[in-house]
Amino acid sequence: MTGRTLRLSRLRRVAPEGRGGRPAESRGGRPRRRGTQPKVVALGGGRGLSASLAALRRITGDLTAVVTVADDGGSSGRLRDELGVLPPGDLRKALAALCGDDDWGQTWARVIQHRFQSGGEMHGHAVGNLLIVALWEQLGDHVLALDLVGKLLGAHGRVLPMSAVPLELQALVKGHDRDRPDDIDTVRGQATVALTPGEVQSVQLVPSDPPAVPEAVEAVLDADWVVLGPGSWFSSVIPHLLVPQLLDALTQTKARRVLSLNLAPQPGETEGFSPQRHLEVLGRHAPKLALDVVLADEAAVPDRDSLTDAAKRFGAAVELAPVARRDGTPRHDPELLAAAYDRIFRMHGRIGPWR
Template sequence: MLMGSPKQTITSYKGKSLQHLPGRLGRSIRWLSPGLSIKRWLFLSAIGVLLTSLGLAILVRLTPIFYVIQFLESALRFFAQVLPRQISGPLVIVLGLFLVWWGQTRTLGSITEVLIPDSQEEVVDRLLVHRRLNRGPKIVVVGGGTGLSTLLRGLKSYSSNITAIVTVADDGGSSGRLRREIGGLPPGDLRNCIAALADQEKLITALFQYRFKAGDGLAGHSFGNLFLTAMSEITDSWEQAIAASSQVLAVRGQVLPATLSDVSLWADLEDGRCIEGESNITAAGGRIIRVGCTPERPPALPKAIRAIIDADLIILGPGSLYTSVVPNLLVPEIVEAIARRTVPRIYVCNIMSQPGETDGYTVADHIKALDAACGKRVFDAVLVQKKLPSSMALARYMQENAHPIVIDREMLMRLGCRVILANVMDEDQNTKYVRHSPERLARVLLRWYGRVNRMEHPTHASR
């Protein structure tokens, strides 16, 4: 696993290797793992004990200390006469270390019982993971839909410093209904990202994705959408609602809307039609020429801009090109902030085309669409799936008029875009649908980030 520097990688490796030590002794040794900042405080505590003892000695004019030292001297002289110093010395040292170990083990065991009473996981293991993730790179991911939540699910194993900047143009399904009836932001994509970054991801995802099947006004709504909408009413702000929800659900990183404006998408099609509404664009079934939004230049959320400015790695996508990725790039401040950064920036291209949105598109067509939306190039490389899906999957997608995104190398070279080829695909053996693998995708992106860092900062990487 690659982090910001080789030093961090080595520290992480040492921490992991100590986790495999068996028994109570192994658990105790893990408290001395690099990066926990425990050893310095143990040393400081030892100095404190010595200074306290010295202070007490000074306070009582050394009289009790003198008699104690006399007694210890007599006892040690007698003990040394019975056993040679080669035996008595190491024996006393072992006894002292055993008492220290026993006392520390009992103390830490009591703390563990209070903090995590029903868990088999040790506090030290949680601290090791916490420290490792906190030292991970600052990653900003821009997008929406299931593609963004899939990527976040993989990235959270490498860093806690993740910011997801999410589109707020959704107007379909439960999100669209809440948006029309109550107002505010559509919660669907925000909900998926919060669930993906939560510690108890499987449980939270199942809970947030649960859709009510009956009830006046409830049928069709997901619990997560209602939860976020209720939080926005309680906190009087969508920004505070998302932050509060993230805190309650122990989210690693933060989820931010690209803008707090009530954004509505529109698209000009090749046949002259102008389609309004995000959910109507894909359903219209024409070739998209241009995508815009109302209001025309929505203001960015300031926290999103700060996250981009502080980022070590910026990722666009994956997700629906025109309805998940491009809507974020219709916020001018976000485009300018990304364009100004010199950190590694990469676009994750979709594996398959999306009917009604990217029919017949190649990788170069995706890049041209992003460049057109931004008015400039805002990423350095594009990550593309290397292997084709199975023949059965291809046949399944052919029935839906979808195809693998073609890698047109000559056009990509003319566009001056670096291509990263990797196998980042998972294929469902039952449905034959393909998706990005969270683990593979995150691993490839972090490896690419590490290589770019080493090339740009060779002196730092060699330390």
């Protein structure tokens, strides 16, 4: 055994047991018994995924986040350009969301989210981004490094990139140039797509057939529940459906699938979108995808019948629940969202109550 192999072997022994502190269990292992926690995989990126994770960690200890890796803005974009690494920002945010509510968890959440303020080249870099990239360079293993950061933070779950190669997001946008409102242009880069003043028609990844991280595929196939969304629809949610191996896993898994809708249209990406239109564009990008439940905030759905019709095309039921913060901002309340997920898992699950 080489020195490098030995070091990696030792580190694997300190990584979270069986992903996120639970005993390892193979897909071909014994069936889960009544009273055990559901295996949940959440897909997305940015603040939307963070909101979902902050809720899900309250109701299960068996949680895996699969995160987009197409970010090209801010600290992540600079590190990506300079070092050729995966953009670490959304991975960092997911890890922070999985930190516990105790002093240890909240301290580390603040530390990895801290951004340096200076007049030099360190300005804007997040501590967690630098930590993640440093471990990638030290270990040469994306998954092992993220597991080790999760162990340090005491994260209530596991964080995985959806692909091991940095991706570029490209979109066809109508009216991206305000002087040519009827023209359709190709817009490149997640940061640009997210802020486009035009109407996004479709998105694709470059390369068009990126390899999925095997552990992410395994997690989806082995899950009881898969949660997609909320988040930036074209730049954080739909990209998961553009990774062929990940889409195959989402269509083949025996897990129940929940689509969690946003609380409001996002300026730029989904300006003027109704809840049902979010489903329509999702279906255009992944016509074979089936869903079991579409979750939406009851105050954000002016036409339930139209949403129900759109959900039926995926084979899904609609669940409405109060999941927004009570301060009027379009942000999810972690406790309310946790209660909604918990009720869905109990009502629509195959194996009865877990607790």
